[in-house]
Amino acid sequence: MKALVIAEHADVARELAGGARELGSDEVSLVCFGGAVEGASDKVLNVAVPAGALVDDAAYALVDAANAADVVLVEATRRGKVIAGRLAAKLGTAAAGATVELTAEGGRGTYFGGVAERVQKSAGDKQVYIVAAGVCDASKAAGAGAAEDVAWVAPERAAKVTGNVERQKTAADPTKADVVVSAGRGFAAEEDLQKARDLAAKLGGAIACSRPLTEGVNWLPTELYVGVSGITVTPKLYIAAGISGQMQHMVGANRSATVIAVNKDKNAPIFKQCDFGIVGDLNEILPALTAAL
Numbered sequence: 209m210k211a212l213v214i215a216e217h218a219d220v221a222r223e224l225a226g227g228a229r230e231l232g233s234d235e236v237s238l239v240c241f242g243g244a245v246e247g248a249s250d251k252v253l254n255v256a257v258p259a260g261a262l263v264d265d266a267a268y269a270l271v272d273a274a275n276a277a278d279v280v281l282v283e284a285t286r287r288g289k290v291i292a293g294r295l296a297a298k299l300g301t302a303a304a305g306a307t308v309e310l311t312a313e314g315g316r317g318t319y320f321g322g323v324a325e326r327v328q329k330s331a332g333d334k335q336v337y338i339v340a341a342g343v344c345d346a347s348k349a350a351g352a353g354a355a356e357d358v359a360w361v362a363p364e365r366a367a368k369v370t371g372n373v374e375r376q377k378t379a380a381d382p383t384k385a386d387v388v389v390s391a392g393r394g395f396a397a398e399e400d401l402q403k404a405r406d407l408a409a410k411l412g413g414a415i416a417c418s419r420p421l422t423e424g425v426n427w428l429p430t431e432l433y434v435g436v437s438g439i440t441v442t443p444k445l446y447i448a449a450g451i452s453g454q455m456q457h458m459v460g461a462n463r464s465a466t467v468i469a470v471n472k473d474k475n476a477p478i479f480k481q482c483d484f485g486i487v488g489d490l491n492e493i494l495p496a497l498t499a500a501l
């Protein structure tokens with residue numbers, strides 16, 4: 209069996225390469241847009257993204273590599289999801305998303321904010337899985353990593369980069385953190401986010417958020433929103449503050465080992481999806497937690 213791994217982060221690339229081996233792949237090809245990955249795969253595919261082009265469009269350069277593979281594992285990033293969808297369409301199949309476990313029977317994924325699970329496979333003989341960080345075991349990754357250049361193939365109607373805006377960099381990556389303090393629309397003012405930052409700092413964790421805090425008011429970078437169209441996090445502790453618990457958000461958080469919710473509405477749906485719930489005003493609860501730690 210042959211596998212193609214597509215990732216944005218070197219550590220997740222290793223994990224997915226390990227996952228491909230666990231599935232029984234005897235040949236693993238790997239492309240990582242976020243840096244060199246050595247000793248993790250048989251082949252390393254170098255896709256040079258031309259200036260002005262988008263990584264999202266890399267699917268077209270990878271069609272031949274995907275066609276040569278039986279299984280394609282794609283890191284569940286925003287760009288990865290675009291690449292996986294386009295590649296699956298080119299292969300005449302569908303991509304299985306939100307995969308939290310890979311098995312020979314298919315990918316186990318969660319749905320409806322984690323209240324349901326199912327195992328699914330792409331139709332046909334080629335499998336395309338979108339897999340989150342932390343799902344596969346990197347220790348199984350191995351290989352000589354023979355380098356191969358892959359020519360860029362521009363899409364028929366490529367998106368054009370019309371400008372670049374430097375984004376605010378965050379101190380810690382929530383996809384890697386053991387503790388994530390996640391802020392939602394319950395935060396009434398941007399400066400109140402400091403309360404979440406203080407708690408995260410005290411716990412050695414990272415900040416994340418629900419989508420309205422990025423795309424609605426632009427208080428935090430889009431890389432930080434958790435959910436079906438954002439990132440998937442798998443921390444030991446997820447503190448959801450001022451988040452109602454809509455399924456589109458929870459699907460990205462429900463693999464956290466422990467979820468604590470802080471919400472002033474005792475009927476908020478999040479209280480049905482958490483291990484511990486605190487009914488109260490986050491403006492009082494978060495500073496109190498920070499002070500108590």
Ligand SMILES: Cc1cc2nc3c(=O)[nH]c(=O)nc-3n(C[C@H](O)[C@H](O)[C@H](O)COP(=O)(O)OP(=O)(O)OC[C@H]3O[C@@H](n4cnc5c(N)ncnc54)[C@H](O)[C@@H]3O)c2cc1C
Pocket residue numbers: 391392393394395417418419420433434435436437438449450451452453454455456457460470471472473476488489490491
């Ligand atoms: C196709 C699609 C994709 C989507 N993808 C995503 C996604 O990937 N990620 C995502 O997050 N969302 C996503 N959404 C949006 C999602 O449906 C919800 O609208 C969003 O998650 C709600 O964010 P929230 O919980 O922060 O806000 P709200 O639902 O408005 O909840 C705010 C909560 O804060 C509480 N609150 C208010 N004030 C306080 C206070 N002072 N102290 C404590 N609690 C307080 C309220 O009681 C309420 O429960 C998507 C929607 C669609 C249609």
